[in-house]
Amino acid sequence: MxxxxxxxxxxxxxxxxxxxxxxxxxxxxxxxxxxxxxxxxxxxxxxxxxxxxxxxxxxFLEGIKEKAVSRVAVQDWPDQHPDLRLKFERDRQIQLVPWTPATGTNDIKTGSVDALIEFLPPDDSAAALDRNFHARITFSRSIERSSAAQERAADLLNEYRAEWLTREAGRRGISTADWEGPVVELKNVASxxxxxxxxxxxxxxxxxxxxxxxxxxxxxxxxxxxxxxxxxxxxxxxxxxxxxxxxxxxxxxxxxxxxxxxxxxxxxxxxxxxxxxxxxxxxxxxxxxxxxxxxxxxxxxxxxxxxxxxxxxxxxxxxxxxxxxxxxxxxxxxxxxxxxxxxxxxxxxxxxxxxxxxxxxxxxxxxxxxxxxxxxxxxxxxxxxxxxxxxxxxxxxxxxxxxxxxxxxxxxxxxxxxxxxxxxxxxxxxxxxxxxxxx
Known part of the structure; x- marks a missing residue:
């Protein structure tokens, strides 16, 4: 050294x-x-x-997901809302499958049905509005196809609900601003x-x-x-x-x-x-x-x-x-x-x-x-x-x-x-x- x-x-x-x-x-x-x-x-x-x-x-995966058709079974379509069924039938991403009394959660888990929509009588507070209804969507969040079917069905139901409420409010002379309630508007100041x-x-x-x-x-x-x-x-x-x-x-x-x-x-x-x-x-x-x-x-x-x-x-x-x-x-x-x-x-x-x-x-x-x-x-x-x-x-x-x-x-x-x-x-x-x- x-x-x-x-x-x-x-x-x-x-x-x-x-x-x-x-x-x-x-x-x-x-x-x-x-x-x-x-x-x-x-x-x-x-x-x-x-x-x-x-x-x-x-x-690419999003494109595949968008092209996939969701199989939805519907129990008891509301008779007073024929346009709702027509809206589902016209949607290309949803395929309506026949409902039977045996259709249930097992069909969703096995993949034969992606989601099940049940139309039930409205609750006490909601029953005050004529022709109102209550919809329940049954799906499996652990199955991607089932989750996608739930999202599509919920979007169609919400869209129809908004259209129906607008029509009903117009018949009663109520403006959209009166029944919508508070509106939240987002404004991003960043360029x-x-x-x-x-x-x-x-x-x-x-x-x-x-x-x-x-x-x-x-x-x-x-x-x-x-x-x-x-x-x-x-x-x-x-x-x-x-x-x-x-x-x-x-x-x-x-x-x-x-x-x-x-x-x-x-x-x-x-x-x-x-x-x-x-x-x-x-x-x-x-x-x-x-x-x-x-x-x-x-x-x-x-x-x-x-x-x-x-x-x-x-x-x-x-x-x-x-x-x-x-x-x-x-x-x-x-x-x-x-x-x-x-x-x-x-x-x-x-x-x-x-x-x-x-x-x-x-x-x-x-x-x-x-x-x-x-x-x-x-x-x-x-x-x-x-x-x-x-x-x-x-x-x-x-x-x-x-x-x-x-x-x-x-x-x-x-x-x-x-x-x-x-x-x-x-x-x-x-x-x-x-x-x-x-x-």
Whole structure:
């Protein structure tokens, strides 16, 4: 073990060397299929494709449900309401099946009948209105066809009831406003653009954090453990470039792919979310604009740079102790899960970007993206997020510089992980003795 603080082991930072090595790393990465797929293609294609498949399948199933015919048995049609039976007979989604005294709940459970309508005498209070009736629908909520039949039958009954009450009120000289009672009217003051920003703010930030982590994952492993496994690490270390320049170039390369992955994912989702949601929203009569606000763009780029900078530095620290690509994946995976898990719990609509959240790494950047997409820019939480993110990046870079001062870690001969390194080298604790059955 050697602690190397001077000479070629550390060397001064040369930005010309950094630029040359950085471009070389980028060109090499673009020839690696696994990096191109995970850092470029997946952010662009994966989640838009998943959303398209999910909503296309949902629309397909809804279409099948709409085309399905509900078999309804009716007991004792009310004689004074012939139009009601005619209304059911004309509905193409309902098939009236003969009712017999044996028809009951067993027929609904076995599927031979989807719903049973029984017309009963009205209650005491309802009997005051001439020709009034009481309808009871028997169905099984555990059977989808039966639930659909109940909804269709109830809609037809309510529709006929409204028409009949309107006619009866007109015969008695009563206006609709007199018998309808209180009317509730809903008015949404949010514009189409604000609604689009709200929905984007619920979906995109979570995917953004995941994609930045995915974009950094394979480049971080490939630039450290992958180089050692290919036996190109020693060649690079023996070049004229200082080790500080080499590590800086690799760090910038990993951070670049992470930031690009996050930005590509946001751009792809912003462009594809409207065509995906448009058919469903149009059918529901909802008009939403999914246009990304120009004011949000700088915050998205800043968030991508900050989150990628922190994740890249931390992942490279973990991967620095790996000697093979598989070891690198194993060492980074706990931190990777730690990065992608917190944003999963931030999809609560009422959760605000507050000062306490601004002090939590990863969560603060994710909430900043969410607020920006919703056209909300709280200055104090954003300022705290920027300061905290820069501080975390600086702390990771400082730890990386300490780790890489040790020759055995730099060349990959150190047999341990980050936890053991901190305990033995930085805290000067004695190494754990191996277990011996003879002791």
């Amino acid at each position: 050697r602690n190397l603080d001077s000479g070629k082991a550390g060397g001064r930072l040369n930005w010309r060397q950094v630029r040359t090595l950085y471009l070389c790393e980028l060109r090499s990465a673009l020839r690696e299929r696994i990096i191109v797929i995970n850092s470029i293609l997946i952010p662009i294609l994966l989640y838009p494709a998943i959303m398209w498949v999910a909503f296309t399948g949902l629309m 189409e653009k604000e609604m689009g920003g709200f929905l984007l703010g619920l979906v995109l930030p979570v995917l953004f954090g995941v994609m930045v982590a995915v974009g950094c994952f394979y480049p971080a492993v490939d630039s450290t453990a992958g180089e050692r496994e290919r036996h190109t690490w020693e060649t690079l270390m023996s070049s004229a470039a200082s080790r500080t320049s080499i590590v800086t170039a690799k760090y910038l390369y990993v951070a670049t792919f992470g930031g690009v992955a996050g930005i590509l994912n946001v751009a792809a989702m912003a462009l594809t979310v409207k065509p995906i949601f448009a058919p469903m929203l149009k059918e529901a009569g909802i008009h939403i604009s999914f246009t990304l606000s120009p004011a949000a763009v700088p915050f998205v780029f800043a968030a991508a740079a900050l989150l990628a900078g922190f994740v890249a530095a931390a992942m490279m620290i973990f991967a620095a102790f790996a000697r093979t690509f598989r070891e690198g994946q194993t060492m980074i995976m706990p931190f990777y899960l730690l990065v992608i898990m917190p944003p999963m719990f931030l999809q609560i609509p009422g959760l605000a970007f507050s000062v306490p959240l601004a002090f939590i790494p990863v969560v603060n950047v994710t909430m900043m993206v969410r607020s920006a997409l919703s056209n909300q820019f709280p200055l104090l939480p954003i300022a705290i997020t920027l300061v905290m993110s820069v501080a975390m990046i600086a702390a990771c870079i400082r730890l990386a510089s300490v780790v890489l001062r040790f020759e055995d870690v730099m060349v990959g001969s150190y047999n341990g992980n980050l936890n053991r390194f901190i305990r033995e080298r930085l805290l000067n604790q004695p190494p754990n003795k191996p277990f011996s059955p003879h002791e």
